[in-house]
Amino acid sequence: MSVATLTTDMDTYSKAGTISKQDAVKEYDMEQERELVLRCQAGDADAMEILVIRYQHWAYNIAHGILGHHEDAQDVAQDAFLSAWQNIGRFKFRSRFSTWLYRIVKNKSLNLISQYQRRKTEPMVIDDTHPYVPIHTESPEALALRGEYREIVRAALAKLRESHRTILVLRELRELSYQEISEILGCTLGRVKSRLHEARKALKVELEKVDW
């Protein structure tokens, strides 16, 4: 689509200034998304390709935020798109497609975590030949100097409860509204507000532990 066409469409959408330009863009996006989903429901794989291009970045980042692992996040994002394609017929436009997709990503990520937790309960061989378990001995400052800010934050995030981590990822990484978060998590707006506050407090505590 050319820029000129897009601009003309936007102007039509803004209805001579009755709604703001930002709202017009959002509405236009949603309309386009709706058309793409309808095409997907009719079995058009090309429409799905556009949706994949549009949301792959966020699907991956949300999975990565929850799981903290690159390979797993990539697998989960791929799986989520395949699930979305298989179940696109069930999508009833009660929410945005992106919200629906993020819910799939979140569920798949949490499923993977519970799978790992189940596997952890299996007996494992403990190598106790070493007198101690090597741990990070570098101070946070040294890590920061080496440009490993991300690792510190990621480690703190990984220590949080699953529900706290998920809500922080949805809000801080993707900047979703409370309404969208409540749709993804399937809880009330009040619960989103209080859980987000608890999560932020927990993260603050974790980061303070490493004196950062």
Added chain:
Amino acid sequence: MNHKRIQKELSAYLDDELTLGMQARIEAHLRFCGECREMLSAFQKNRRRLAALVHPAPPIKDAVMTQLRTQTATSHADEFSRFGWIAAAFRRATNGLTDCIKASRGTKYWLFRPLTASATGILTLGLLFGFLYLYPKNVPYEDTLDIYFGLHTEQLSENPLKSNVGLPFSTVPVTTMDTGDDTELFRELYLGN
């Protein structure tokens, strides 16, 4: 509004998810509460740190699309194979049923709720099959008409006080029934000529 309550609202204040009145109250509180100011600034700092975790995603589009097209081709092939269409039909029926149940969950009409709807369906089917099973079969044409005409004619011609209503139809002597034209009789009785 007390300090604890304000603290709980700080997160929503940061996200701009509060009403204007509430925002004003929090701003007023922040002017003299150092603890809340410190907490808010920590939240803001951590937000920036978390935002830095976002990085470009690896190109997953090609992998997804390859798998997706393969899956679609396989499912189409299944549908057109010898018995694959049965599996496909079953899958669709199951999906449809699940959708119906899911859709009915939120409805306010009690009749469309899963339990009520299934009970109504079972009852309707029971009534339908019961009616079909118990419906009288092979009823002779004459016997059916006898109920309305034959017995009445017989009673009139032979013994008006004698009733054969309780008798089985087979014992009614059909051959002896007066099947003649009653027009004259009625004319005499009711018109008197």
